[in-house]
Amino acid sequence: MEQLLLHLRNLGFTEMESKIMVELAAKGQASGYEVAKQLGVSRSNVYAALQRLTQQGYVRCGEGEPARYSVLNPDELALMISGRVQASLHFVESEMPRGGPVSPSFYNLEGERNVLGTLVRQLNTAKREIVVDVWREEASLLRNELEQAELRGVKLLWAFDGGNAGPIPYPAWPPLNGSAARKDGRKFSFVIDRSWCMLGMRYEDGSVQAVVTEHPVLVELLLNHFTQEMVLFELEQDMGPELERRYGERYGNIYRKYVMHDLDENPEENAE
Template sequence: MEQLLLHLRNLGFTEMESKIMVELATKGEASGYEVAKQLGVSRSNVYAALQRLTQQGYVRCGEGEPARYSVLDPEELATMISGRVQASLAYMESEMPRGGPVSPSFYNIEGDRNMLGALIRQLNLAEKEIVVDVWREEASLLRNELEQAELRGVKLLWAFDGGNAAPAPYPVWPPLGGKPRRGGGRKFSFVIDRSWCMLGMRYEDGTAQAVVTEHEVLIELLLNHFSQEMVLFELEEDMGPELTKRYGERYSRIYSKYVMHDKDTDEPGKDQAE
């Protein structure tokens, strides 16, 4: 019930209108007095909402005294709402003023639902290319949108981490000053049409944080990182035994050579980049 009321509110109905429509759909028909009594609210508020819904065509008012009201069948209601929403969207798209150029900026997104919603909207707008660096858990949540993009002819470039794979080729930089790092998170990044990107972290408790931007510098950094990961992966696949034979244990330390370890942590050593 709460989910239904939430979606009705998302479609533009007030909380009172939503409850009245559900009540009428449950009963088939009812008077304003009966609806008010069932909902435990004032008759004046119910009659005002019923008048609005009747004028908009979502509710029918029968003849008689007292008047009895009924809501449209779900299919008819959905068709009417969809038509009006599509008409409003089309008008907004064509008539909304378009200002001058806007400098690329960064904005933060908090919350799993908000992050996934923003990402899904952008994936549905993709025209040419989607570059994905993501864990399989997050990819599974977006499977439908990614499959639809491929069907539209959008090129997908993937980098997956399934959780049981070998450690990433890049070292993890420790936090400075001994500040604790929040654990249990999975990083992800998406670059869409080389003009929009999202970079963030999703945690086991369902929380998420992400940065979204169209700034060309961050887009280029993410694309370069993706390319380097893929190149290194293929080199290790093709030359793994040779690399191990030539470098031995030193091979596993090459990347960490360029990490600045914090002197105040338990991490070893000092600045090793020379």
Template structure:
């Protein structure tokens, strides 16, 4: 019941109108007095809401004294609402001014539903290319949208395979201890829009992301993918030679710039920072 009322309110009906429509649909033809009594609210509020619903065509009012009201069949109600919403959307799309310039900025998006909605809109609008860097869990949530994009001819490029493999590089050691921050993800759509975020943490299901068309972040993520792409090809072609010269996961280069004196590769291998490996544990 609560879900039904919530969806009716999201379609523009007030809480009172939503309750009246559900009540009439469940009980059948009733007078305003009977509806008010069953809902436990004032008759004046019920009659005012019934008048609005009747004028808009969502409720029928029969002749007689007292007047008796009835709800439309669900199919008829859905068609009426859908038709009016589509007409309004078409008008807004055609008439909304487009002349104002908007400066490129960064937007914070919080909550799984809000993040997914923002991402799915862009995936569905993609025309040329989508670069994806996600874990398997997140990829499964977007499987349908990504498959639809491929069917439209959009090219999908994966920065990682989403499996259990460790990062190509040794992780940066944290300067102070911190709890796990969850799984990182990023998307670049048509080389102009991007999202960078984190899903979950230590016992926390929070989802947060930054969304922007700013060239700084778009080019940063594109550069990261280019780096992964080049290294992948080099490792496929020269893997043993690279490991012989630079150590496992480029440990000798890592120690030169990041590792402390006295650290050996085994110590570095044990350093883990959140989001830098693709382990499922």
């Protein structure tokens, strides 16, 4: 019930209108008094909402005293709403003012629904190339959109984490202020048509955060990072035993040269 009411509100109906429509659909037909009594709300509010719904054509008012109301059947209702939504979308698309160029900016997204919704919309508009650096669990959430992109002829370049094969995981840099960093998440990044990118983290508690931008600097950084990951992966596959003999497993010795310890741990040593 709550999901149905939520979707009706998403389509532009008020909470009162949504509840009335669901109640009428369940009863078949009812008077305004009966609806108000069932919902536990004032009759004046119910009659005002019924009048709006009747004028818009979603509800029919029968003859008699008291008047009895009924909502369109689901097929008719969906068809009417769809037609009006499409008409409004076409009008907005054609009449919305188109301003000058907008400077690239960064914006943040929070919540799995917002992040996945943004990704789905962008993946569906990809024309030439999608570069994906993601864990398999996250890739599975977008499987349909990625498959559809390939069917359209879009080139997909993949880097997977979280499996037996894939890019070499990079170590996390410790925070400078001594505060503990969240380590229970999985990073992901997407670059679409070399002009749009998303970089984010999905945590084990279900929360998701991401940064989205069309700024060419971050796009280039993510593409370079992807290239370096894949080059290192191929080198490890071809020369794994020799690299491990010289540098240690997963290049640990090399990492330690560049990934500094927390600067607050040994201030005197760092000062030197």
